[in-house]
Structure formats: C-alpha cells, structure tokens
Amino acid sequence: MDFTLSNEQRAWQMTARKFAEEEIRPTSLGRDEIDDPRETFDWEIIKKGSKLGFRTLAVPKEWGGHGTDFVTQALVMAELARGDSAISKTFSQCWKWSHLIAAACSEEQKRRFLQPFLEDDTFLLGKGISEPSAGSDNRLPPDDPKAGLKLRAERHGDEWILNGEKCFIANASVGKLFFIDARTDPNAPLRQGTTMFLVPRDTPGLRIGKVFNKSGWRFYQNGEMIFENARVPHANVVGAVDGSDMKTHAAGDRTGGDLFGDLELAANALGVCDDACAMALAFARTKTQGGRPLFEQQLIQLKLNRMHLLTEALRAFVMRVAWEHDHKVRSANAGLCMNYSTDVIQEVTEINLDLHVGAGIIDARADKLVRDGIIWSHLAGDSVQRMKATRRLGR
C-alpha cells in the first residue's frame, strides 16, 4: 500500500487548491444568493479555470488534453468543490463527456468535436437523458418498451429527425455540445432501442426551455431541451444505432456502472465535507462562550469528531475507487462510494450548520453547504441509485 501522490498529481492538487481559494471561494456565496437561476452562472470563472486546464483535464494527451489519471481527477474535483461544489461540477461535467468522446467517438467525430472543445474556453459539454416521465426508469430500465425516455429519432436518409423533450439537463443553457439519448426502436426495451447522438447547441429545431431553479448547487445550470423536428446528421451517431450504452462499454466497464460519474459525485462531496470540517474547526476554536473557546466543550468535540471521521472515511473510499479505476479494477465500489457520499455529505454539513446555529450564528455558507448536500439525495443516494449499485454486486 502506498498513499503518496506523484509530483504531477500533487501539482494539479495544489493548482486546484489555489484557484479554489483565490478565485472560486470569493464568488461562491454571492452566486448562490442570486434569485434568477440563469444569472447565477459566471463565464469569467469558467474562462479562468479553463486556462488553467480544469475544463480539459480529462482529454487524452494525444488529442491535446492533459490526460490526467482518475486519482488526479478526484483530487482536483475535491479541491474545486471546497471552493464551490457547483462550480467544481460545471468543470467536471466536461470531463465526464470528454471521457466519452475519447473512448467512444470515431476519429472523424473527435476531429469535428474534440478540437473545437479544446480550443474554446467557453465550450461546455452536457448530456440529455432525463425526461418528465422518465427518471428512475432510465436508471433501472424495466423490460417494457414503453418505459423510459421517449424522445424519438427517425432516420430520413443521412439525417435523423428528433422530436420530444428533455428535462433537468445539466449545462443545458450554457453547453455547446450535448450527448442526447433518443429512442430509435420504440418497440424494443430502453437499452436495446436507444441511440446516442452528438447534438450541437445550434442544431436547427433544438431550443432551450426553462432553466430550473434549484435550492442547492445554484451556480450549476440545469434546464429543459425541446426538440421539434431537430435535424442531426447520421455522422453524429455515437457507436452503433440502438446501442446507447456506449458510455460504460467503451470505457471497458462490464458492470453496468458509470465509471466517471459515480466517482465524480463522491469526490465532489469530499471537497464539500473538507470545507465544512475546516469551517467547523475554525469556528469552534475562535467562537467563545463565557470567555472560553467552544472547542473545550465535550459535545462540540464529539461533533467535530463525527464530522472528521466521516470525511476521512469518505476520502479513503474515494481515493481507493480512483486508484481502482486507474488500475482497471472493476467493481461495484464506485457506486457504493457514491451512495455513501450522500450519507456523509448530508450528515457532515448538517453538523456544521448545527454547530453554528447552536452558538447563535446563522452562517449563510453553512446553510449553503447543507442545501448543496441535499442535491445528493436524488443524484447519488436515492433508493434506485442504491439498488443499482447492489445489482452490480449481484452479477
């Protein structure tokens, strides 16, 4: 067992820490407090981060990216999330899909899409799966062909015509390129009847609907995508027609897991927990009651103990999963770690808030971290995500 980081991993970690502390953190609360969900976004922070490499971190070196390993990616996500969880997620959302481009797209597609992505600091990526009546059914698809996403794609010569609606799509209002899952065989079950398409933002017939107004992760854009006879060239099909499960297959995973996505949420949670622990510790040391620091009180020590033990256990789990991904050890651990990160981020941020409010301080950042943590419920820790991880164990 060797827990030391390489010089390169350490360098990325330090760059991310500095950027989070100096650039992200100062804007974080202000962005959170903006009421209009379209206005919470800030292109300046994206451009600055992009120039430091945080947008293109996961693109392989041969294609001009940074080609970092999973351990580095986990470290950087956690460090950025210490500054702001949602800003970290906006960057890592690009890694999620640049992994996919590198793994699943043809050489011709890489030339068309990876090149402009690398050159443009404002080029963000997204993926459209969820629909109003298809959430859990996309995650754990039943055999019934009627279940799951309904966005329809029909072939007309060299083009596909897309009709339907996506909702809760990350980066919908700011992304330039989307991976869209559409039904190409409505009579087959979801996995066998769905195809993934590369859909640029300026595709005719595609428009962005409302931007959702979330209680947490306010910086992170999330919107509707409406397809009305949207025309996508056949050359934009990713992998095979009726074979949408490219994300996991092309990455070499046969466990049904989402290699990067599961790690992503767990690593991001770790950064939020680090932030909460640091806040709580600093507060307990400086805030006094009757002239004595709170830190001297037993109940305060027990709360700090709980926060730190959960956070350090999560760190051990996150880094192990990242290491396993780098060594192509495939297991259900990524899913389990993601589920676990839900429990940890919520308990740790709740204790941090409790510690502040108990001493009479309603701290806006402590409240924000709790609201950000609640986002994990439906992304990472609901019963469907837990059963999905369990089914990998059962295979």
Added chain:
Amino acid sequence: MYNLHLSPEQLQIRDTVREFVAQEIKPLALKPERLEPRARPLLVEALDKASHIGLRTLALSEEAGGAGADNLTCCIVTEELAAGDPDIAAVLAQTSTLAHALFDRLMTQEQCARFLPAFLAEQRYHLALAEHEPDRDTALGINYHRPQGREARFATAAVRAGDTWIINGRKDRVVGASLAALFAVRASVGEDGAGTLLVPRDTSGLGITRSETSWHHGACGALTFENCGVPAENLLTAPLFADAGRAIPLDQALNLGIGRAAYEAAFDYAQLRVQGGRPIIEHQAIGAKLAEIAIRLEVARASIWQAAWASDHPDAFADRSLPDLPLTTIAAVFAPEAIYRAVKDAAECFGAMGVMRDMPLQKYVHDARICLHAGAGNSEAKLRVAEALARYRRPTGAAALAAE
C-alpha cells in the same frame, strides 16, 4: 384511567380548522412566490379570516371572551394551521397563548380594563413576545450543571423614573413583530430582577424593523428601545410562563404540521407517479420509505400530545401517572429530528422535483430545518433533559451571584 380519546369538541375543531386551511390557506401558501426561501410577508387576509373564526383568541378563557381551549387543543390547531402555513400558525399560536397568559393570569383587573376591550374588538390586534436578544448568550454550553453567570441577564433594561419605566435595548426574532399591537417585553428590572413590560406599538422610542431572513417562523422582526417610556403599572413581575420543561409544546406542534404537509404531498405523488410499470408506492423501496415517514410523524405526535396533555394535567405528575421528566423538552429533542428526517425522505420521493424552488418540497425541508435548529439546537435541549434527570437546580438571582 388511560384515555386517548379526543373530546367531540376537539374533533370538531380539528375538522373545522383542517377544512379552513384547505380552502383558505393552502391555495395561497402554495403559490410559487411563497415557496422561495426568503423572508415572506404574512398572508394577512388569510390570517384575518382565521382570527375571525376565533383562532386568535383560542386559548383565552371564555369569561374573558375567548374559546377557553386547553393546551392539547391549541397544539392540534397549530399543527393544522402549520400544515398550511407555518407563519400564520406561529403568529396565531403566539397571540392566543399570550392572551391566555396575560389576560387570564397575569394582569390585574385594572390592566385588563386598559388592554382587553381593544384586543377583543380588533381582529388585527396581535400580541408578541420580545424575549430573544442578539447579543445575549443563553446557551447552556459551558454552564451545563454549573450555576450560570451574569451574562444570562437581559441586556434590555428598564429603569424607574417617577411613574415611568424607561426601557433601552434591542430584541430580535420577535414573532409577528410587523403587526403586533402590544409587546410583552422581557427585560432586566432594577438591580438583579427581571420582569415583563407591556409596550404598546405606538409607544415613543420603540422602533420596529422586519427581519430579512427566513430563518424563523412567524414573520419575525426586531425591536429597538431608545428611552422608551411606559407607565409604571405596565410592569408584570410574575413569571410569564411556567417551567419550560413542562410548557405547552406549540413549537413542536407547528413542526409536526410541516411534516404532515410533506408526508401528504409525498403520499399523493407516490400514487400518481408511475415508474417501473406501476405507481411508485407499489415499489418496496418507496412503500417502506412512506411507512418510515408515517411512523416518525406518528411517534413524534405521541410525544407532543403527551407533553401537551401533561401541561393540561399537572396533577398527573403529582399522582405518578406521568414520569417526573421535562416532557416538553423531550418532545423538543425527539420531534424535530424525527420530522426533519421524515421531510427529507418525503422530498426524496420526488426526485429532482424535491429540490426545485417552485415546488413545495424544498420549502418543507427548509421549514423543518428551521425547527431543528430553533433556539440553541438539539444538543442544548438534551443537556437540559440531562440536568432534569439529575434533578439539578440552578441557583437563581442573588444566590447565583453569590456562588460566583
């Protein structure tokens, strides 16, 4: 005799208030602009209607002109109101409770003659308690099982000048500050005493500002007193409320109403939403989750109702029917944790919709979180239970100072 029956009157009033909330409050409370997590203006028209059907004077004795409801009934009504709107519930609970304490117990006939007729005549006449102070540290914390130091005294002080009390100081987290006509202000009086001063809204030197935060229920505000003078006879020296450990658990009843609103929303949605080929309530995972929510709320209700009933029947402690425990503080520890967990689970049933600001679930979570962190939080309340278990009695007033 162990008896869990509600009286016909209690059942009737519960049904009446539930119907009222469904018709008059819920449709307004669920408008998107009221779901935003910011300080919300009170729904004054709905509040007025609730006052009109007698909820403002619910606890006031019948002799004084109220409904004379007991504590359990008041808790039931507060739960029903809070299932519609916690701010309305908080304001009405406070006015009704204070009316009973002030007019039925504490005021002299002369004082009643000055204040009661106007209170009864004007449906918008509300009462407010000004107790909390921004800089006063009341947490048990390091004072657990030790005599408390001087810092627990009110910084707001009343000084006698002839026939007048001159008040100076600041108060915050005053429920219903924006519309109260009469404030019961807790203050230091004289050298080492404390008392309650009755301060009418239009008193010169009293400043009222609305709170910008949504961190407290009841449209809270802050008060400033700058050489604010009230007649000498506006001082009440008797304690405003009995032992907090056995007081009426209205805050918990309000919290329970929030929990029930979340549960009802999740229960309805689970029957409508189809995934995996059937309504999600028919899936084990969601079915068990709804069961857990219902269980948590029901056990919380049992602890709240027991505390409420006990506060109506203090003799039940004396005859050993009830354990010698601070049942209200126990409910204040148990219920907020159980309800917060239940509300979070209810929101989870909605998937991403559970965190959207134009949907009610995130508001229920926020509202329940406020209850969880009310006062100095749950650890604090646990320490108070611990002191009660050990029968620790904190020396008060001069004795405390002598002990330092």
